[in-house]
Amino acid sequence: MPRSTDSRSRMIKAAAQLFRQRGYHATAFSDVVEASGAPRGSIYFHFPGGKQELAREAVALAGDEIEQMVAEAAGHCDGPGSFVRALGDLVAARLEGSDYRSGCAISTMVLELAPQNEELSSDFEKVFERWRRALVRQFEASGIAAGRATDLANLVMSVFEGALVVSRAARRIDSFAAAIEALAEFIEHEPRRPETQSFGYATSADPSVGTRPPPSRTEQGSAQSPGVP
Amino acid sequence: MPRSTDSRSRMIKAAAQLFRQRGYHATAFSDVVEASGAPRGSIYFHFPGGKQELAREAVALAGDEIEQMVAEAAGHCDGPGSFVRALGDLVAARLEGSDYRSGCAISTMVLELAPQNEELSSDFEKVFERWRRALVRQFEASGIAAGRATDLANLVMSVFEGALVVSRAARRIDSFAAAIEALAEFIEHEPRRPETQSFGYATSADPSVGTRPPPSRTEQGSAQSPGVP
DNA sequence: TGCCAAGTATGACGTACGACCTACAAAACA
DNA sequence: TGTTTTGTAGGTCGTACGTCATACTTGGCA
Numbered sequence: 001m002p003r004s005t006d007s008r009s010r011m012i013k014a015a016a017q018l019f020r021q022r023g024y025h026a027t028a029f030s031d032v033v034e035a036s037g038a039p040r041g042s043i044y045f046h047f048p049g050g051k052q053e054l055a056r057e058a059v060a061l062a063g064d065e066i067e068q069m070v071a072e073a074a075g076h077c078d079g080p081g082s083f084v085r086a087l088g089d090l091v092a093a094r095l096e097g098s099d100y101r102s103g104c105a106i107s108t109m110v111l112e113l114a115p116q117n118e119e120l121s122s123d124f125e126k127v128f129e130r131w132r133r134a135l136v137r138q139f140e141a142s143g144i145a146a147g148r149a150t151d152l153a154n155l156v157m158s159v160f161e162g163a164l165v166v167s168r169a170a171r172r173i174d175s176f177a178a179a180i181e182a183l184a185e186f187i188e189h190e191p192r193r194p195e196t197q198s199f200g201y202a203t204s205a206d207p208s209v210g211t212r213p214p215p216s217r218t219e220q221g222s223a224q225s226p227g228v229p
Numbered sequence: 230m231p232r233s234t235d236s237r238s239r240m241i242k243a244a245a246q247l248f249r250q251r252g253y254h255a256t257a258f259s260d261v262v263e264a265s266g267a268p269r270g271s272i273y274f275h276f277p278g279g280k281q282e283l284a285r286e287a288v289a290l291a292g293d294e295i296e297q298m299v300a301e302a303a304g305h306c307d308g309p310g311s312f313v314r315a316l317g318d319l320v321a322a323r324l325e326g327s328d329y330r331s332g333c334a335i336s337t338m339v340l341e342l343a344p345q346n347e348e349l350s351s352d353f354e355k356v357f358e359r360w361r362r363a364l365v366r367q368f369e370a371s372g373i374a375a376g377r378a379t380d381l382a383n384l385v386m387s388v389f390e391g392a393l394v395v396s397r398a399a400r401r402i403d404s405f406a407a408a409i410e411a412l413a414e415f416i417e418h419e420p421r422r423p424e425t426q427s428f429g430y431a432t433s434a435d436p437s438v439g440t441r442p443p444p445s446r447t448e449q450g451s452a453q454s455p456g457v458p
Numbered sequence: 459t460g461c462c463a464a465g466t467a468t469g470a471c472g473t474a475c476g477a478c479c480t481a482c483a484a485a486a487c488a
Numbered sequence: 489t490g491t492t493t494t495g496t497a498g499g500t501c502g503t504a505c506g507t508c509a510t511a512c513t514t515g516g517c518a
Contacts, residue, residue: 007467023341025254028504041468044506051505100344107394108340112252115329115400124398132404151407154395155388158408162391165336166383168343169353175361178380179387186415236495257476270496273478280477 008046010036016058021101023108024055055109056123062105063127070134080142081188084156088180091160092173100171103164131157143192152187159183236267237275245287250330252337253284284338285352291334292356299363309371310417313385317409320389321402329400332393360386372421381416388412 014036018027029051033040047053073087094102106127114121132153139149159179167176243265247256258280262269276282302316323331335356343350361382368378388408396405 022345023252023254025252026341029506030504039468041470041508042466045467103340104394108337110394110398111332111337111340112255114397116251121398121400125400128395128398128404151411154392154404154407155411157395158388158391158404159384160387160391161394162387162389163383165333165339165390165394166357166386169339169350169357171344171350171354175357175383175387178383182380182384258478259476268496270498274495 007036007038007042011038011043011046011054012057012061015054016061016105017102019055019058019109020062020103020105021098024051024112052117052120055120059106059109059120059123059127063130065105066127066131067134070131070138074138079188080139080144080152080190080192081184083138083142084180084184084187087160088177088184091164092176092180095164095167095176096173100168103168104161107161107164128157143194144190145193148190152190156183156187236265236271239265240267240272240275240283241286241290244283245290245334246331248284248287248338249291249332249334250327253280253341281346281349284349288335288338288349288352288356292359294334295356295360296363299360299367303367308417309368309373309381309419309421310413312367312371313409313413313416316389317406317413320393321405321409324393324396324405325402329397332397333390336390336393357386372423373419374422377419381419385412385416 011032015027015032018031018035029043030040032038032054033043043054044050047057049056069087069090073083073090076086077083106124109120110124114124132150135153135156136146136149139152140146144152163176163179166179167173240261244256244261247260247264258272259269261267261283262272272283273279276286278285298316298319302312302319305315306312335353338349339353343353361379364382364385365375365378368381369375373381392405392408395408396402
C-alpha cells in the first residue's frame with residue numbers, strides 16, 4: 001500500500017477538480033495526468049484499483065472540503081438563517097468564480113454512478129452523512145430540537161445540491177440566490193429554545209456575511225490571476 | 230428534416246431513459262440501438278447532428294414529462310403544501326420503482342455538459358423555465374403573490390433536484406421524504422390571499438394524495454411486471 | 459567506497475470500444 | 489420504368505483504459 005507521495009496527492013487534487021467539472025466518464029486518465037503533471041505510468045502504481053480508486057480518493061477529499069466550508073460559514077453567522085446565507089455565499093462565490101463549471105464536488109459522480117457502483121455509492125453516502133452531521137450540529141447548537149435539526153439538514157443539503165444544478169444550466173446566479181434566500185427566511189423563523197441564541201463555534205464572528213469570501217485554492221477553471229502555484 | 234417516424238421516437242425514448250440513469254457519456258449509441266431495437270444504420274439518418282441531436286430530443290421529451298407530472302400533482306391536491314407532497318409522491322414512486330436509478334431526467338446531463346455545451350445548456354434552461362412557469366402558475370392560483378411564487382418555485386425545483394441526488398446515493402427514500410415534507414410544511418404556512426383557496430386545475434380531486442400513483446410508462450429499470458409494451 | 463538487489467517509478471504499447479461516415483438496398487413516386 | 493426519397497450494414501479512425509518490460513533510486517553488505 002503506497003503511502004501518500006506528492007505526485008499521488010497532486011493526482012487526487014487534479015482528479016477531484018476534473019470530476020467536479022466534467023464528471024467521471026468525461027474525465028480521462030490522460031486529463032488527470034496532464035493536469036497534475038504526473039507521469040502516465042504512475043497511475044496504476046499509486047492507484048492499483050484504477051480509475052475507481054482514484055475516484056474514491058477524490059470523493060473523500062470532497063468530504064473534507066464540505067466540512068471545511070460548513071465550519072467556515074459557522075464562523076461568519078449569528079443564527080441558523082444567517083448560517084445558511086453564509087454557506088450560500090461561499091458556494092455561490094465558487095460557482096461564479098469557476099464560470100459555472102464547479103458545482104458540488106460529488107453530485108455529478110453520484111448521478112452517473114449511484115447506485116450501480118456499490119463501493120462509490122457507499123462513499124457518496126458517507127460524504128452526505130458527514131455533511132448532514134455537520135449541519136445538524138449547527139442547528140442543534142442554535143436551539144433547534146434534534147429530530148427537527150435532522151429534517152432541516154436534509155432540506156438544506158437538497159436545496160444546495162439542487163440549486164447548483166439549476167444555476168449551472170442557467171449560467172446565472174439568480175435562481176441559486178433566490179432558493180437560498182427563501183430557505184434562509186424559512187429557517188430563520190424556525191422555533192428555537194430561547195437560551196441558546198449564541199451560535200456555532202466562533203464567538204467573535206464579525207458580521208461580514210454577505211461579503212466576498214476568500215477564493216478557493218484549487219478552483220478557477222483556467223489560469224486567471226497570479227495567486228496560487 | 231425527417232419527420233418523426235416510429236423507430237426515431239423509440240430511439241428518443243430509449244435514449245431519454247438511458248441518459249436519465251447513466252448520464253450522457255456512459256450512454257453509447259449501441260446501447261440506444263439495442264434498447265430501442267432500432268437498426269444501427271439509422272442513427273445518422275434520423276439524427277444527422279449525432280449524439281448531441283439525440284440528446285436534445287431527449288431533453289425536450291423530459292420537459293414534457295415534467296409538465297405532465299406537475300399537472301397530475303395539481304389534480305391531486307387542495308393547496309400549495311399538499312401540491313408539493315403530491316409531486317413528491319409521484320417522484321418518489323418513480324425513484325423507488327426504478328431501484329434508485331431514475332432520478333431527474335436531465336440533471337445528470339446538466340452536470341456533465343453545462344455550461345460547456347452551449348446548445349444543450351440552452352435546452353436545459355428551457356426545461357427548467359417550463360417547470361418554473363408551471364410551478365408559478367400553481368402557486369399564484371392558490372393566492373401567493375407573483376414575485377413570491379417565483380422564489381418559491383426556484384426553491385421547490387432545487388429541493389426536488391437535490392433530494393434526488395442525495396437519495397440516489399443513500400439508496401433510501403428517507404432523506405428525500407424528509408426534505409419534501411419539511412418543504413411542504415413551510416409552504417403550507419405561506420401567506421395567501423384568502424379568496425383563492427381553491428387550487429389548481431382539477432376541482433373534483435379525490436384525496437388519494439399519499440397513495441401510490443400510476444406507474445410511469447417507460448421507466449422501471451428491468452422487466453418488472455406485465456403492463457406496458 | 460563500490461556493488462547488488464529490492465522496491466519504486468515510468469514511457470511505450472495493445473486491445474477494445476466509442477462516434478461517425480459511406481456505399482448500397484428498398485420503397486415511393488412520377 | 490427511371491429517379492428521388494427513405495432506410496440500412498459494414499467499415500474507418502480516434503481515443504480510453506489498462507499492462508508490461510524496463511529504468512531509476514535506495515539501502516544494506518562486503
